[in-house]
Amino acid sequence: MLSDITDKDIEFKDYKKQSDIHGTALYPAVMIAPIQKKILKELLSEDNTIHTVFDPFHGSGTALYEASTLSSDIDVIGCDINPLANLFTRVKLEGINIQHIYKDIDSLKSFINTSSTVQIEKLSFHKIEKWFKPDIIDALSLLKSAITNIKCKRNRLYFWYMLSDIIRKYSNTRSTTYKLHIRPQTMIDSLPSGDCLIEDYISRVEKNVNKFKYHTSKYKLYKEDILSKIKHFHSNNFDISITSPPYGDNATTVPYGQFSMLSLYIIDKKDLKLEGWELENYSIIDNHSLGGKKSKVVLSDFEKSLLEPYLSKIKESMHKKVITFFSDYFSFLKELVRVTNKYIIITLGHRTVDRVKINLTQITQDYLVQYHFNNILTRTRDIKKKRIPKVTSIVDDQPVSSMNKEYISIFQYQE
Known part of the structure; x- marks a missing residue:
């Protein structure tokens, strides 16, 4: 039973990526494979009508790979704006000849x-x-x-x-x-x-x-901006959506694009999925990612109410980057609930802005419940090993700590 999963069950302190496919190449801030597998396996055992798993920010393909290995009846679908993420995930799913x-x-x-x-x-x-x-x-x-x-x-x-x-x-x-x-x-x-x-x-x-040596043909990957792509999926298209979205704009959180650029400049272009803009400069992928674009900011009154407790404590000069990210994030969530018909599994961290910790897990929960996705489980895991420094910056002569916990939440659609 999902309810039997405890915080301790998802610690996996001794898990070493080097022991499996996910440790064969470095990629930033990947989800912990056995956690995703444990949750997916439990859901599949409880509901035999699950046939599609979608990751809208698939990164290096952790969740899609684990879902694919659990059942030959599963179709996995992923999207990511980063061409290196697309290549990584494709290699894991296709395997070698x-x-x-x-x-x-x-x-x-x-x-x-x-x-x-x-x-x-x-x-x-x-x-x-x-x-x-x-x-x-x-x-x-x-x-x-x-x-x-x-x-x-x-x-x-x-x-x-x-x-x-x-x-x-x-x-x-x-x-x-x-x-x-x-x-x-x-x-x-x-x-x-x-x-x-x-x-x-x-x-x-x-x-x-x-x-x-494992491979599957039951997959579809899109190398696109999720905010554009997700609008083209049919409603109720996916049984499970499982992902770990950015916790803020990439430039000031995890720079997935910048991390990837040296490889993208060297790998033969014919073997990359490119739209044509991705190699223009070292920051362009991050600038095109969630919360990074200079697009029109539109927030509903409800969305504003979710942010107000945090914005009221943050300097006004820093409001723009928070609002810009959440404008994109809420647009994404609104589409995610439209295309998902059973479960949303989401791994999140709480970002600090101007020494104010923004509870992204609670904001997400409050948002999803408005669309009949109720939280049936949330578990907390300490982040044991990090490449990001424990202190990321100094604000008003005081150190600002980086994230040291992640939160795995499961939501189920209920009429």
Whole structure:
């Protein structure tokens, strides 16, 4: 029974992503896989009429992958504005072509070993020398040429997926943040060589093959802005919607887009889902994400009433970014309840603005109940391991702590 799930049941203190597919490449602020699986499994056991699972902010595909593995009768549908998220999730769901993968790995290694006889196109994009040492650029150029040479698309996408983690690891950006933030020169000078990068990459490709043997064809992914895409879905289209939406605009919370840009500049464009604007600058994906666009702000009286307890305590100069985000967030929730006919499972955190903690879980609950989605379970989990610093900023000479808890809420539609 769902009601039997306690806070302790969703701690999963000992869970290590490295033990499964979700730890094969870094992506920001991913949901904890066994939590999502536990909840989905319980719902599926209680209701055998569930056939569709939707994640409107699918990120690296944690929830969709776990849902897919629970039942062959499940269709999973996802949307994300980030092309790297789209690639990550696609690779997890499609898996590798087992018949060709070992031959393709041998071909990759052969290409690298005979590279002196092949013309390699050197990587070039805006500020590449800032983010990579010269020998790292050469190594990545070689790997890009080798991967592009792979004919089997499913396997080629796997090679790109595995390269993404290597790109971040060997770049000049700090590993303590998801933002692009240059390391001190002494740390850059001590980074491993391009030869080490290639050895590391091949080792990871070979080591992780077995984690990608599962595949499904019962999926659909959209690389689009959810606020635009969700309006085109039919009402009551999905049995379960499960997601962890942004807790505020990406630029000041988790910069998913900025995190992804180095990989997106290097991965062959033919293997990315692109609308054409995504590579214009390092911040553009975050600026196009929920709460980041300079669109017209429209709030109903009810929505204003949900925000007023917080806005009354926040400096007026900081109201705009809060209102802009919630304008988008409420628009999203309004569509989410329209397209979902049974359950909404949502993982949230409480953002602090001007030292005022905004209870996004309560705001969401108050909003959803107006549309007959009643909260049947909320559980709290301590966030044990974080890349975001414990202190994110200083306001009025006082430190501001980052989020240290997340809240998993389940809502059920009830007439």
